[in-house]
Structures are given as structure tokens and as C-alpha cells.
Amino acid sequence: MSELLRLEGVAAGYGEARILAGIDLALDQGQALALLGRNGTGKTTLINTIVGHTRRFGGRIWLDGKDITAFKPHQRARAGIGWVPQERNIFKSLTVEENLTAIAVPGPWDLARIYRMFPRLQERRANMGNQLSGGEQQMLAIGRALMLNPKVLLLDEPLEGLAPIIVQDLMRILSDIIRDEGLSVILVEQNARKALSITHNAVVLERGSVIHSSSAAELLAQDDKIDTLLAVSQH
Template sequence: MQSAATARPTVGAEALLEVRKVCAGYGPARVLHDMELSVRRGETLVVIGRNGVGKTTLIETIIGLTTHHSGEIWFDGKRIDAEPAHRRNRLGVGWVPQQREVFPSLTVEENLTVVARSGTWNLERVYGLFPRLKERRGNYGNQLSGGEQQMLALGRALMTNPSLLLLDEPVEGLAPLIVKEMLAAIERMRHESDMAIVLVEQKYDLALAQSERCVVIDHGAVVHSGPSEELLGNQPLIDKLLGVSA
């Protein structure tokens, strides 16, 4: 495997992230099979599919938490599939995990500042995105509601000033009002920066409205790729791609 310092050969300059023929999983078990996708800088790509088809595995493979069997992952002109997760994060890959994983014994402000790196996203800007976090900046992570923990997890990822942000079902299990706040925050992020976003979401109707492109995966491989507007509101096509019986 090549290191992150290796210069990328003959790749379209507009691709910030490219996943090429990647097979990955957990130990010897392979979940992703010849997975291929790309994301341009400033673009939001939504990933949809039924439960258990490999969506979270894809996110965890990009950040470096799975067993890499074959294929290549390129980020910002560098090959990163041999790099550990912390190195990928330092290169500019941010991650908001499905389970949030905020630091329970740190305050909201400590959760944010402990990971801070220089860039356009700072404490003031995160508090502007989520005023509720500013109100609770002295509360510990385990004193927050589920929705507030999700805001904190997203804010913490932004404080690392990533070029690519991986969101794994960011509105799962949240109350409708919090879902509205989270989607509004994602919309602001999309329009106020050139950060690329990969968004995995079961509420695909909401996710399609928040993205330029969509990929559908099944059994660990891409079975459809195209503009999000092609699927938005087209339930028969979505059902067909997801393998849902009429």
C-alpha cells in the first residue's frame, strides 16, 4: 500500500475523495465489494440503501476503522487507504458517528475546544450554527439530550476544520423539531463553505433534498448513481432501487 504522501496519478482534479474498487469489512468478513464513488469539493453526496447493506461500513472505511482488503482510497490528491484514522482526520476528513460519542466528562465547550484546529470553523461560528450549545456550554456531555449531543458531535467535527465531512444518519431518533434544526444547520454548512459532505441517511426524502448527487448501495456495492433530483419524489424508482416489493 502507498502512503498518504504518494502523488496521485491521472485522476480528475475536481475529485476531493475517490473510492476505487474497495473491498473492506471487519476482520476476514467483507462487507464492501468493489465499492466505487467520488465526491467533489463543495458537493454533498447522499448514500441510501436498506438496513445492513454497508452504508455505515462505507463511512467507517473512508475514515479508517475497518479492515481494508483491496482497492484504493484517494483524498485531496493523496492515497490514504494505508493511513490510520487519526492521520486521515488530520488530513481533513471529519466524521460524525452514528452513536455521537461525545466526551461525557467534558463540558460542551471542552468537547469543542479539545479537538480544535485552525481554520474558518471556530467556537463562535459553531455557537452561531447551534445557539443551543452556547446556552449549555458549561454542561457536561452526559447532561445533554440526544438532540443536543448530536449538535455537539457535529460541532466537534467542524472544529477540526475538515475538507470532507462524513455524516452517519445525523437525524436518526431525533424529535421533529431537532430534525428541522439539524437539517437547517447542514443546509447552512453546504452554502457557507466549500466543504464536501457524504451523508448517510435512512430518511432518504430529507437527505435527497439536501444533496446534489445520490448513490444507492446494495450488498456492499453501488447499484445506482445520479442526480438527487432524479430520485426526489420518485417513490416507484426508489422502491425498485432499494429492492422493495410493490
């Protein structure tokens, strides 16, 4: 299995504030990584750093063997980094279909495939982004990221604030993307057990550093360890 993404000694933050302290992380082709940790431990900053939206103080980032450390965010997107931020960032004044096609890159993920995965988006393809529910906006954000035909998909708390039935649907879809489609994914999720149930590996952050790395199955089998690492019960 070939390595797809590597971070070596990455230190980053915002302005003068250093949030990440020497992160080492690797993701193989076709693998999914659960990125876990309490609020404020640096998970979103790490995602934003891979995307290129933070100030880098040190370290390097490689994607598919190419050093992308100096790449700007749009260059990283073109190189193969798909991103679904917490804020979703859909174009609210464009229709669903326009959102999906505006920045599409040719490849196996096309409009027909997205509509098969998200029938709700096809039903609402002529609706504006601001006419969608929170769950529909999240589906659109994921669909739009897939339309870039990325090598790796970064998902920053995609289940946050959604109704349980929507969470169930999205968990099934994310599992399909990871297990059946074999897309490489980094998933940030507050509910550790949900994230671990559909990923291959796990990393836990604390104060901007990696404090645990293992297979997802190994960590999922250790309830007490999950609770200790995250200092909160997730039952």
C-alpha cells in the first residue's frame, strides 16, 4: 500500500500563535484516518494546515510523493486535496447543481454519481444553497468536494449539529466512500466511536501534538482508553 500524504515536523498556527507543535502523520492510499481530540486541541488547525490556510512555522507536507509545502490553497486543491470545512462554505447564491459543477474536475466523481449517492440533492438541484436544510447543505458540501475528484478528502466535523436521522444517512454514505470506493479520508469527529467505526487508523491530538496513534479497531476495542485520551465519556 503506497503512502499518499505525509506531514513531517509540521508546526503551524495563526498570526504569532503556534497551535501545532511538530506534527508527524502519514496516510496511505485508500485508508481513512480518524483525527480525534478534545475541543481546542488542534484538529481543525491541522486540517486547515493541510489545506493551506494557516501560518506554517516549520515542517513539510507531501502529497502523492510531491512536496506541496509551498503550495497555495488553490494549488493544493488542484493537486488533489478535497476539503469539507465545519462552515461548509457552499455558494448560497448558486443552485445545488451550480455548486456541484462550478469547480468540478473531470474524473470518476461526476454529477450523475453524486446524485446517485445523494438523491436528495438531485431532487433539489434547482434550489439555491440558502434554501437547503443543514443536512442538505452538508451533503452538498461533501458532494462538491468529491466533484474535485480529490486524492484525499478532509472532513471537519461533518456530523455536527445535524438531526440523528441525517447523521445516520451520512454515516452510511461516508462508510461507502471509505470502504467501498476506497477514497483516502481524514475525518475529524467529536463522537470518537462513530469515527472509529468507519476508519482504518486513529490519531489523537492534545495541545497541538500527537499523543496516540493506532489502528481504529484497536482503539475502538478499548473503551477506557478512549475516555482517558479524550477526557470525556462518549457512550
